[in-house]
Amino acid sequence: MPTRPLVIRYEDDLKLLPGAWHKAGAVLAVAVALAYPWLASARWLTVGNLGLVAIVGAAALMVLTGFAGQVSLGHAAFLALGAYAVAVLGGKLGWPFWLALPFAGGLSALVGVVIGAFALRLKGLYLAIVTLGLVFLTQHVLLAYPDVTNGLSGTAVPMSWWFRDETGAGGVPLGGTWTVGGVRLTFERKLYFVFLLLSGGAVWLTRNVQRSDSGRAMMAVRDQDLAAEVLGVDTTRAKLQAFGVSSFLAGVAGAMFAFQQQYITVEPPFDLNLSIQYIAMIVLGGVGSVFGAVSGALAFTFLSPLAETVGGAVPLLDQLTSAQQATVLLSGVVVLVLVREPLGLFGVWLRVRRYFQAWPFRY
């Protein structure tokens, strides 16, 4: 029994959903995603929104690190740029969010391509440290112009008119809740569907990058850049494309995060820890696949509140703050996954799938 669809033509290799498994999985994922906001409580809906933000951010990092092999610790810098771009464009210039969002991505992509040009000659750890420096520089720049960014005290992120929280009688905020035909659309739910669209788009984009020639060029650079160049791959272009796509999506993710939070400061959240979290997501999910980015992002975001719940019950750990407890438990999980399952959740999924496809035989 074949364990993957037989590929005999080039077009088969390029299919978006190559097999019945993929189609079934995609349908299931869409169904779950559409049902989620009606089933989840308010707290878990917020977690879901953060999860969708994380999917976009992780997909962005997956393009750069997973496909093109450029290790970046500077992801937080691009997220910060996106977040502050929508905050400033919305707050100072009064742009609606749907206009500010792509602009935030564009700004971040511009910075990404410039940094990418700097990074062309750097490899591995050198690149990692330079991108780490980018985080510090971005923080410094954002804090150095308090007229624009409001400095240390942070800035509010306005949403567009049809999202804005309306103020009812006596100054009571209504939270922008609509009732459409007996269905309550709260702010979080509206946000959820917008985010779902955006993260679906991001996943679709990264999947297309992965299966197209530009993605294959990136992977050639990742696996052996010298050989890729000898074979005629334009490594400069591949790297710059990876930086561009990655930082565009990271900017969008940062903007989404800003809309979700409604009020942002520079540090936290936009520090080295955020970069680490995103690397942890793609490592947890499995480096080099879009499925890895999505599953890693979701696993990471949904584990955090769980870890906070569990953390209080563990002796010794209860001395820490709840955020620290979550960090400890998540770090433990990540370290274990790295040591025991190098391919991450993607590897687990491969093994499960192989088991069922070969059933009742074991291999």
Place this chain on the structure above:
Amino acid sequence: MTQLLQLGISGLALGASYALIALGFSVVYRASRLFNFAHGELLSLGAFLMTALAQVLPWWLALAATAALTGGLAALLERAVLRRMVGRPVFTTIILTLFLGLLLRAGIVIAFGADTRGMPTPWDAMAEVQLGDSTVLLSSLVSLGATTVVLVGLHGLVQRTPLGVAMRASSENQEVALSLGIPVGRVLGFTWFLAGATAAVAGVFLGMFPRSVDSNLGYVALRAFPAIIVGGLESVVGAVVAAFVLGLLEVLSQAYVNPHLGAFGHNFHAVFPYAAMILFLVLRPRGLWGEHEVRRV
């Protein structure tokens, strides 16, 4: 001029601590080919251990015990976790050491609490020495001196002793070293022990007045990164030299560059080394003394 001398000495003292950190990073990188992001937490652990041990032991003995314990923990980390990572991609080791660092930090908070502590010193913590016209903290001078002693001692160890030869051989080529009868595993362990011990010493000196010991002390190691990169990852000497330059640069730019940049200059000295590093790497991508890698496809 007086101010310049004063700043120069405090810059060198800061550079001395950076040099110890850079040394730890560099020897570990040469031996295991991985960048130990948990190094900063080892430093922080050393500082906290010292505050506890100095209560019960004489100061110098406590320093030795701290170095030995932290080094032991580093060697244990290498043996238990990181040796399984041989041959895995670069970002795997980066993320693993980052998360080990987070775990260590949490362990430190659990064991020692989150309170800020002062670093005990056998001399008066705020004692000053008159050098010509300028006054310098005694702690700065001692840290400069102690670091120099440690660096010279390590240089002798690596260059002159059989153990040092074994270390150099295993970092050159592990398989050949193994076939020549060098116990590469134990040498690796010793390398990590050295890195941990030097990190602890750096932590002790970095925790002294005017700074203090708290759970964020480990972030100092991040400040030493530009030195390691500019010096060249493969070169221990390069990293140490660059670390001294970095310390000077940081202190001097705080005094002479920040005021000229207006609002932008506030805290600029903290990121100045990074900006300098990025510009520098554009010119020399493998650092000052880094080896130019020759590869076959």
